[in-house]
Amino acid sequence: MKKFMLFVGGLVALIILLANLGxxxxxxxxLWLLYVIFKKFVRSDSTAGKVGWIILGLFIAxxxxxxxxxxxxxxxxxxLYLIYKNWNKEDDPMVHVMEDDDPFTNFEREWAELNK
Structure with a gap:
């Protein structure tokens, strides 16, 4: 069921991503043009040039x-990145390997391995 929900979520995210690609x-x-305009603004020596770059920058902004x-x-x-990252993640939080000699802990670990 988890894989199905991840698939449906990924499909919806993909459709939204493709719809907003433009x-x-x-x-x-x-944003690249704003960066270029800022670099040109810094290099400009005249006041009229700086004002022109500011107006163009506001238009692009x-x-x-x-x-x-x-x-x-x-x-x-x-x-989509999170869904891809969690696709093959195992979710078995009950099984923890413990390096303890407690008989109850060993029993729980062995029982969990038998139920797999």
Whole structure:
């Protein structure tokens, strides 16, 4: 049942990720352009050039903020990563190997191995 739920969750996360792929690409592109604009702003010597780079940076920042759906796509990608990471994880918290000579502990370990 756990594998089925992980599969369904992964399928939903994949659909959400694919649906938000466009905004994710535009967000990445706009963040890269903001970085380039900042580097050009720092290298500019004239005041008019700095003002022009600020105006262009604000325009690109508005494009970046309009792609807020990309955050949903990033969350879906992270969910896919967690599902992939937990796919083959064994969940048997009752069995712990103890290096104890207590007869009750040894009995519990042997009983758990018999019930596998």
């Amino acid at each position: 905004p994710m690409v535009l967000l990445g592109l706009s 508005s494009i970046a903020f309009s792609n807020i759906y990309a955050v949903i796509g990033l969350a879906a990608a992270y969910a």
